[in-house]
Amino acid sequence: MSLLLLSPIVIPLTTAALGLVVRQRWVHQALMLAGAFALLGSTLLLFLRVLGEGTQAVQLGGWPAPFGITLVADLLSALMLLVTGLIGLATFIYSVQSVDSERKAHGFYPLLHALLMGVCGAFLAGDLFNLYVWFEVLLISSFVLLSLGSERPQLEGAVKYVALNLLSSLLFLAAAGLLYGMVGTLNLADLAVKLRQAPQPGLLLTVATLLLGAFGIKAAAFPLFFWLPPAYHTPHIAVSAVFAGLLTKVGVYALIRVFTLLFVQDVGFTHGVLLAMAGLTMITGVLGAASQMEFRRILAFHIISQIGYMLMGLGLFTATGLAGSVFYVVHHILVKTNLFLVAGLAARLTGTYELKALGGLYRSRPALALLFLVPAFALAGMPPLSGFFAKLVLLRAGLEQEQYLVVGTAAVVSVLTLFSMTKVWAEAFWKEPPHELPTASRSLPLGMAVPSSILALLTCMLGLFAEQGMVLSTRVAEELLSIEGYVAAVRRASP
């Protein structure tokens, strides 16, 4: 059992290490792909195990509960891991044909595996300090991935990204240290129990705010998102896709984890702040997107606005709200990664991301237009697709709590999202091309189209089976709201 829990960390680690040693091109590539397949397989097995048998935990180092290093997979972690495996595999298949051989020679694949290891580790971490360490693992690999290729805009975006993320790590570390000084433990389950007795409410609120700042930077929430728009559109499109899908969501995951498990003493204040942040994040993100005329920048700004929806469910702090958040996170990871992949396909055909220079793609490439429409409509929340149900649940949860202001904001932002998606559609796919595009001569590489199609198919499935998805999300939310299962699983875990 412990092997299965360790595998999402061990598999990418081994693959990355092998990738650094085996330099022969085809063997290297095959190994890296095999690693990505193995990661998806193991996360799927782990998800099924957690679904069947409840929260799984393991103690490393041979010490019992609060002393050893704990790895925990509850339903939320397992779900996030599964999506991570899926996005990892999709990106790997996509990058075989899209990433240039120079980047590959400089260790693109091993770095991507190291990034996945950091993400998986963060989802599995059972104590606050390990969460910090895994954050650093994923950050350092993301730094290198972001600047790989050393193009000018890349370096420029990377400087801001690195500086702000260093700052957020320091905030996180300070919060962890203060918390340890107060309570004498960093194990999440142990903290959850001890903080319920709330020894020093004032200090606790300080730590909560520090963590809110730290994870807020990582999740790109309202006042703290300024590193994202300059950084996310500069790297290679496959890197952008995996960042857009996973990295900010690790911040959201950490926020959900910390503000359901640890800081529920003063819900009126902390979750009120979260709710306000959510509303402002939505509105600033979507307004930023509306002002842009570049494919990737529009998408990058939309990440910010969607983070607001995820925080909204957490801020409402009801079973329905949290279920909506969880559903939204999964939906958004699939959709946003796919949108970046499609943007990469369009740029491959036309050689540009500027909407003004694009055009006529619908006439020349109807299949690509369809591939764009599915995730774009899902993002905007058109009825049969997954985004509609996610938003519906969140709005209903908001109405139940009578938070009309944030519900109104969410509804308006939905419309604005639809507006900017139609803008992309009209500019890139619908209008006459400004000059003769070389699309007819270039072929659409199958290896790049397949992962995108699979993600689009999954988005449709998530919409069609929204009821089952909601049942699962509600289960996740109920698990999050009652800590007994989590604590018991960690206590029970054999060293």
Place this chain on the structure above:
Amino acid sequence: MESLLALVIGGLYATGLYMILRRNIVKLVIGLALLAHATNLLVFTSVGLTRGRAPLVPEGAETTAPGVADPLAQALVLTAIVISFGLLVFMVVLLYRAHQSIRFSELDELRNTER
């Protein structure tokens, strides 16, 4: 001792923040380094300072005597120092590369990706 360290930490935080706000790349690195040191000291201090009492189990006893230093805090700080130092080194290399290719020295000059 605690109050002296508290003052040092506060001073480091203030200086680090001031350095970052100067918006010069060299000062940015210095500022981040100072903030990292401040945070490490904060973690170290918040757990409590104990002088000259090692967390060793005396012969024949099952646990340590009460009032010993907490080894975990030191382990945390050690890990954090390594991590923050590694990240800072990466930051220096990145800034050097960026300076080479973009020829900038003030952060305000990095506006091309934000238009």
